[in-house]
Amino acid sequence: MSTQARTNSPKVHAETAPKIQPGSTPSIVPAPVVLTDRPGHLAYYHWVRAGSEAFAAMLEPEDMAIQSMPDASPTKWHLAHTSWFFETFLLLPHAPHYTPFDESFSVLFNSYYEQIGPQWARAQRGQLSRPTINQVLNYRTHVNAAMEQLIATTSQSTWETIRILIILGLNHEQQHQELMATDLKHMLAQNPLSPAPFDAPFKHTPQNISPLSPLSWSELEGGIVSQGRDLHPEEFAFDNEGPCHDVVLQPYLLANRLVTNGDYLAFIQDKGYGRSELWLSDGWADVRSHKWAHPLYWRAQEDGSYTEYTLAGVQALDLSQPVTHLSAYEAAAYAQWAGARLPREAELEHATKGKALTGNFYAPGAIAPHPHRAQRDEAPLQQLFGDCWEWTQSAYSAYPRYQAPRGAVGEYNGKFMCNQMVLRGGSCATPHGHMRTTYRNFFPAGTRWQFSGLRLALDTPA
Amino acid sequence: MSTQARTNSPKVHAETAPKIQPGSTPSIVPAPVVLTDRPGHLAYYHWVRAGSEAFAAMLEPEDMAIQSMPDASPTKWHLAHTSWFFETFLLLPHAPHYTPFDESFSVLFNSYYEQIGPQWARAQRGQLSRPTINQVLNYRTHVNAAMEQLIATTSQSTWETIRILIILGLNHEQQHQELMATDLKHMLAQNPLSPAPFDAPFKHTPQNISPLSPLSWSELEGGIVSQGRDLHPEEFAFDNEGPCHDVVLQPYLLANRLVTNGDYLAFIQDKGYGRSELWLSDGWADVRSHKWAHPLYWRAQEDGSYTEYTLAGVQALDLSQPVTHLSAYEAAAYAQWAGARLPREAELEHATKGKALTGNFYAPGAIAPHPHRAQRDEAPLQQLFGDCWEWTQSAYSAYPRYQAPRGAVGEYNGKFMCNQMVLRGGSCATPHGHMRTTYRNFFPAGTRWQFSGLRLALDTPA
Amino acid sequence: MSTQARTNSPKVHAETAPKIQPGSTPSIVPAPVVLTDRPGHLAYYHWVRAGSEAFAAMLEPEDMAIQSMPDASPTKWHLAHTSWFFETFLLLPHAPHYTPFDESFSVLFNSYYEQIGPQWARAQRGQLSRPTINQVLNYRTHVNAAMEQLIATTSQSTWETIRILIILGLNHEQQHQELMATDLKHMLAQNPLSPAPFDAPFKHTPQNISPLSPLSWSELEGGIVSQGRDLHPEEFAFDNEGPCHDVVLQPYLLANRLVTNGDYLAFIQDKGYGRSELWLSDGWADVRSHKWAHPLYWRAQEDGSYTEYTLAGVQALDLSQPVTHLSAYEAAAYAQWAGARLPREAELEHATKGKALTGNFYAPGAIAPHPHRAQRDEAPLQQLFGDCWEWTQSAYSAYPRYQAPRGAVGEYNGKFMCNQMVLRGGSCATPHGHMRTTYRNFFPAGTRWQFSGLRLALDTPA
Amino acid sequence: MSTQARTNSPKVHAETAPKIQPGSTPSIVPAPVVLTDRPGHLAYYHWVRAGSEAFAAMLEPEDMAIQSMPDASPTKWHLAHTSWFFETFLLLPHAPHYTPFDESFSVLFNSYYEQIGPQWARAQRGQLSRPTINQVLNYRTHVNAAMEQLIATTSQSTWETIRILIILGLNHEQQHQELMATDLKHMLAQNPLSPAPFDAPFKHTPQNISPLSPLSWSELEGGIVSQGRDLHPEEFAFDNEGPCHDVVLQPYLLANRLVTNGDYLAFIQDKGYGRSELWLSDGWADVRSHKWAHPLYWRAQEDGSYTEYTLAGVQALDLSQPVTHLSAYEAAAYAQWAGARLPREAELEHATKGKALTGNFYAPGAIAPHPHRAQRDEAPLQQLFGDCWEWTQSAYSAYPRYQAPRGAVGEYNGKFMCNQMVLRGGSCATPHGHMRTTYRNFFPAGTRWQFSGLRLALDTPA
Numbered sequence A, B, C, D: 001m002s003t004q005a006r007t008n009s010p011k012v013h014a015e016t017a018p019k020i021q022p023g024s025t026p027s028i029v030p031a032p033v034v035l036t037d038r039p040g041h042l043a044y045y046h047w048v049r050a051g052s053e054a055f056a057a058m059l060e061p062e063d064m065a066i067q068s069m070p071d072a073s074p075t076k077w078h079l080a081h082t083s084w085f086f087e088t089f090l091l092l093p094h095a096p097h098y099t100p101f102d103e104s105f106s107v108l109f110n111s112y113y114e115q116i117g118p119q120w121a122r123a124q125r126g127q128l129s130r131p132t133i134n135q136v137l138n139y140r141t142h143v144n145a146a147m148e149q150l151i152a153t154t155s156q157s158t159w160e161t162i163r164i165l166i167i168l169g170l171n172h173e174q175q176h177q178e179l180m181a182t183d184l185k186h187m188l189a190q191n192p193l194s195p196a197p198f199d200a201p202f203k204h205t206p207q208n209i210s211p212l213s214p215l216s217w218s219e220l221e222g223g224i225v226s227q228g229r230d231l232h233p234e235e236f237a238f239d240n241e242g243p244c245h246d247v248v249l250q251p252y253l254l255a256n257r258l259v260t261n262g263d264y265l266a267f268i269q270d271k272g273y274g275r276s277e278l279w280l281s282d283g284w285a286d287v288r289s290h291k292w293a294h295p296l297y298w299r300a301q302e303d304g305s306y307t308e309y310t311l312a313g314v315q316a317l318d319l320s321q322p323v324t325h326l327s328a329y330e331a332a333a334y335a336q337w338a339g340a341r342l343p344r345e346a347e348l349e350h351a352t353k354g355k356a357l358t359g360n361f362y363a364p365g366a367i368a369p370h371p372h373r374a375q376r377d378e379a380p381l382q383q384l385f386g387d388c389w390e391w392t393q394s395a396y397s398a399y400p401r402y403q404a405p406r407g408a409v410g411e412y413n414g415k416f417m418c419n420q421m422v423l424r425g426g427s428c429a430t431p432h433g434h435m436r437t438t439y440r441n442f443f444p445a446g447t448r449w450q451f452s453g454l455r456l457a458l459d460t461p462a
Helices: A003-007 A010-020 A038-056 A075-094 A122-127 A133-153 A156-189 A261-269 A281-290 A328-337 A345-352 B003-007 B010-020 B038-056 B075-094 B122-127 B133-153 B156-189 B261-269 B281-290 B328-337 B345-352 C003-007 C010-020 C038-056 C075-094 C122-127 C133-153 C156-189 C261-269 C281-290 C328-337 C345-352 D003-007 D010-020 D038-056 D075-094 D122-127 D133-153 D156-189 D261-269 D281-290 D328-337 D345-352
Strands: A217-220 A223-227 A245-249 A252-255 A298-300 A306-310 A313-316 A389-395 A421-424 A441-443 A457-459 B217-220 B223-227 B245-249 B252-255 B298-300 B306-310 B313-316 B389-395 B421-424 B441-443 B457-459 C217-220 C223-227 C245-249 C252-255 C298-300 C306-310 C313-316 C389-395 C421-424 C441-443 C457-459 D217-220 D223-227 D245-249 D252-255 D298-300 D306-310 D313-316 D389-395 D421-424 D441-443 D457-459
Touching: A038 A075, A038 A133, A038 A156, A075 A133, A075 A156, A133 A156, A156 A306, A217 A345, A223 A345, A245 A345, A252 A345, A261 A328, A281 A328, A328 A389, A345 A389, A345 A421, B038 B075, B038 B133, B038 B156, B075 B133, B075 B156, B133 B156, B156 B306, B217 B345, B223 B345, B245 B345, B252 B345, B261 B328, B281 B328, B328 B389, B345 B389, B345 B421, C038 C075, C038 C133, C038 C156, C075 C133, C075 C156, C133 C156, C156 C306, C217 C345, C223 C345, C245 C345, C252 C345, C261 C328, C281 C328, C328 C389, C345 C389, C345 C421, D038 D075, D038 D133, D038 D156, D075 D133, D075 D156, D133 D156, D156 D306, D217 D345, D223 D345, D245 D345, D252 D345, D261 D328, D281 D328, D328 D389, D345 D389, D345 D421
Parallel strands: none
Antiparallel strands: A217 A252, A223 A245, A245 D245, A252 A457, A298 A306, A306 A313, A389 A421, A421 A441, B217 B252, B223 B245, B245 C245, B252 B457, B298 B306, B306 B313, B389 B421, B421 B441, C217 C252, C223 C245, C252 C457, C298 C306, C306 C313, C389 C421, C421 C441, D217 D252, D223 D245, D252 D457, D298 D306, D306 D313, D389 D421, D421 D441
């Protein structure tokens, strides 16, 4: 675990989380800060793994079996796939006497690793009633026991090989924890019963709502700045975050906070969804073919107002909360309408460099992940982490001299460097401790089911 | 219940079923024979309804939630829809103080009754994790209690109105019991784990296998014969079985038994799936676009042999069992290859008139429904009922002077009289006591997921 | 050519056509009545073939190249395919020294004859800019010259073999002449310029419009009547018209004339397209998915009135003309709304038996085919032939003892006996001399681009 | 016209073209070099416009009407749309008495300018037989006459406004000339007759083939370099080429020539299309769903060799010619296989800065556009312009401070800055005089029907 990761370690989160989420589940014990020895790694392993199961504990078996679109997988599949990752990349190569839980799982729960072998078709993940959730939880127990033994007993030389793979597997599982939340939300949102398996994050009462920060701008000078990080065995980062390299940034302005529901409502009321001149061509095509008229989970009421589906059920729309579940097209159209633009990836990285990695992140438990309003405070740049992923105008591409690792693990990031846009900063569904300033998330521009929003940027007037 | 129905009453089945299905669930108590009084009806109501729940008891929650194609619905949906039928057509109009279990169910579990109101889209029935199976079972309990009270306490004049609707609702539920089996089978068959929630119907041992009857033909004279039945308040039949009317039948021959897996294998080995001249044009298009090469649940093995997926898991292919899960196209191509033809609907009705309604029918329980081999006996026409629905060459159409009933119930049969072919005789998934000689089943010609097979016919040489 | 065909021979048409179509092209010389000798056949051959070219002469090269849907083929393709038929079934087997015009045409212009070989995909017929129309006309000239020589010089025994194939080929070409008109109309109707390559059939002036016949009914007794005809070498008929056999008809009533635009407008104004209870289930699905709200080529005007696209351009809707370009679903829904039903195939055949085969048929030339209003006269059953094909409620199926001919010619009719409904009587686009009382046309129930309408029927009150 | 454009003026091309294309049509007279006065502009207008008609003169009417896929338009549509551009942006706003040729054309021939109004659906451009090619040529004549008058008679202040729009319209027409060639090629390539409307560019004989240059590498230093150009009224460039700005380039290597058919064949023979690890994820999905196994117009022969469809018909594959009609996915997979990478956009611009804009460009006429082999000469970087567009690894995005122009003309480039990859350098179908070193072409990564190939790049070893 990296130095930087230590600064945003669960200990730090443990300090801040209670203020944000008073009802969060105490069963999610923060991982130990120090990951230098094997027991530390094992504790961290169990902490991350338990987070996935804490999520499942809130759900019915049916909730975890159904798939609402090819992009979104059933909870049950995520729970199995994250175990498959450890089985495939750790146990089968490195645990001499390991017996797979079920041979057929090697195909069923391979996501996209072509070099490992065939995959059960992504769009068919919701066709499998078996294994049941109970069988999947048994699979997890089986893998956990074997991992425990591997960590405890493997030779030192193997340990040095596998340590980074274990950290990768846990970061991978954290990514899937975020997807469990967003995929489940997408599925439940189709249901006219509007299920609410989670508790609302808080009640807004006059006492606890401080007024929203007004929009203001921070000026950043730019110049020749460094982007990315060089990979280092002691500091975990994904391969796509490096190598560190120089880029030229012209002076720019960033808004102090995320765009809110209230801001976005003004765009809608100004007929933003009907004005082609605000939209990228592919975005306009999506607006028309999908009849987009508001963010994904807003629901127009007969009186012209909106409610919003959340994992805690349908809620009145809070105009001061960040707008979320936007595609990059909607984010860009909003920015165009507002006389601004989306930030570039390098601009956001530059602006966040050295900032504390705190924010509204996710602790799997009883509380629904949802973005929070910005606090009225003096910080010139709020909400840099957590709440909503921030769309950038930058296509996801390789940094200079980037090389994907060899072997199947190299498929993790590199092969997606086409037709995707970068998002930065993490969201309310990103687990605590998972974020870095160099972290690059990426999705196709039409993606709406992630907790994605935006912050405005401007060119500094010449 | 009709006189005819009495002759194939559950009492009769109770006598024959044990021979066939030694392990069948004793909890499925046959209904009383006499349906003339209210207690008799209530007992019959509970007997039919319990059959649905006995089926569900064999399954996991996930098995009942997933939908594998638009034509097939989740078990959970069937369990709810059959209750919706009683709620909509009996309780809401006739039970003065009835409170619906959940208002939203009126849309969610309406199948296709346009006059009742909107319907949750058929292809999206598997998108609903909620209501869970437990909630659906509570819904059933709620409806059952109200039905019990309605039957017990309603006025005599209302009783006379609703009695036939109750019988209709129970026949409707029996049709859905058949669909529960075939829809579940379709879903589980997609699963590479080949789940086996049911027990195999029997073990074939040298002792209990009598040799298969050789193919032989019965000659029927035809002439001007009557088809269908006039509807009568005391004898339940579906509206589409009447009115009774005359048709001209030329002399014809019928095979003594259903076409077997062994017969069909010879067609495959003679390249039947590759010879366009044997096929109807639409069938040939399906062969090519779906790459059909054998019946739906056969699985080609590397050595050229086949196994077959059943609700008791994958089995070796029994060549003496009737071939099943054929489309009408495959049935017609086989008949063409065999130098014969499919029977006409009126021919099969004529041939079965007056025959005992016994056969391999379905008693919901632990035993997987599956067609049985014909017995070597002296009966010139075996397997006329049960085992497999028999495809005919007759399009499903209105008999002369047929009128659909007024109101939503009139949507039950009449509006489907286009683009469907008639099947006759019932199958191993048709509940005991549900069949009649005039019974008309109908599906599009490309349908394969029902227990559908064929019997050969010939024109008597001139 | 049959006796019956002689009674509706071109000579007869030549007498009646001028009354109907004063501007019809004189270049379409009627064929000689007598087809007993080779010169007679050759003259008939040239007469039919010239009809196709007379149609093409009205069009631009682009009009003949474009395909507007998979069901409809470019004019150019029809002109080539009808020549391919003679090349494939007459010249290649029977003309010893025949050289194909272009080897590649054997695939390009095979429609659906699997036993001949592969076919250029139907949906891709409009992808071929080459051969150009000029090359296709050269192909026709090449085939005609070879056919002329074959007819003149082949041995008598071959002549006796091929004579019926020639007649078949010419009837086949006449069917394609009808399709040329309907396919072209479909393509041009997509064009916002509303091209009008043909002249309107007539101007309706006060002088030449006799009032429309009011609706009246003819009662027919039914009973055991014969249907179909036995095939006979001297009387051409398609194989599907036989064998002759008995059917039982209950007494029925037929309307005196086709349903008119005015009749149908009342159905629309009574919200017929919005009332699910009037529709077959598949029809209602089509109404909703295709947003059907009026016949195919009607165009709703802002003032609530309608115009109609014809091959002579957009015309005001003549309320007294037969409604046309209806699907069977619309025809059935209209009949349901009108308190009547569609006729059965056997009823229409029975009613027309022995009637003169005259009517508004098609003579390829400058005049647009279009249905005419019924004349006010004393005939109890008008418009039995020509104007519009009449949808029946009968699925297209094999008559008892029907056998498709062996070989590729056997694919002509038999393999389509599924998922199609029978239409009877011919239309304004059916060439003169092509119709018979036993003639069976068939299309899927959703088909709208043919000149299809309906006549009402009723059960005689018991 | 810019200074730079002057250096690659038609006069220069006139000197080089004869060597390359001995049979090129003399009717394509180069435009005058000087565009400072109105007659100069008019002559240039007529020169460009005549190029489009010279292309059409090689074709049959049917060739110009048919559309083979939504991305590709009929020749006829291009000829009309380029006239619509002048009518819409020049004549209607600026020619006071201009009468549109046909009012309906404003919709039919609007491509994607939402601010102008509705558009005839792109995928339906091939559904229009009318207007015929003759009517479209009349439309061109009508527009040309009006443009001639406008240029000659408009006031000086209007002239200063419209001059740049005329140049834009002519550059727009040149872009469509390229599309006319590639769209026609796509359509004709579907045709099993393999039409050859154009002449082959040359015969390869032993005398005229110099040996191919071996692959070698040029090292470029990079550093902080400028990219793009600032727009200037006297120098035409598209808006997306600016503003000029600095970027950081690390040292890199570029191959001396384009990848050849022979190079690419080695990739195929090494099973490049079957090795997932070489491909971007979206590319691998395309390989599998489209069954890609070679470049778009290659045709596998039974003996394992390949031919290639060209606008001059099918040709033996010349292994020394540049491989073309590759998607960006294939280009990237090839580069990966070759141990190299695709260049970045800024790298190619940097490498070509100051180089003469000569190469194998297109002069509309009788000669088929096709890439030429690299010459064995001393130039370290050959084929920088013409022959094939070179795929880059750079997504098409806005340069810093880029602003799309206001109004409909602003839709030309900016709204496409998503989901597209940049190509550089022009192709054999790009008209002479159209290219600039800052020119940015862009297409989705899966695009294959353009003349697109690649040049290898490498990071300079550290």
